[in-house]
Amino acid sequence: MNIIEAKRQKGLKYMALKMALEAPNETLNAIYQSGMPEDEIKDLKYIINAARRAPGYDPEKDLILKMNIA
8 A cells, every 4th residue: 555545544534433423323324324245344343433432322223233233
């Protein structure tokens, strides 16, 4: 991976974490509905955990939790 790609990846991770903190359930549901395979969703555990710790998180609206993916 070159430097430009590494910076892009870092920026995407930051953006995903920011979204998880601002709109936790919307972020989790967007991940679930993205069409990613379950193993790729499980790889996003750091984002999922951040969203679940964020203010406003509602486990009743968490599709990833309901479907027992991660």
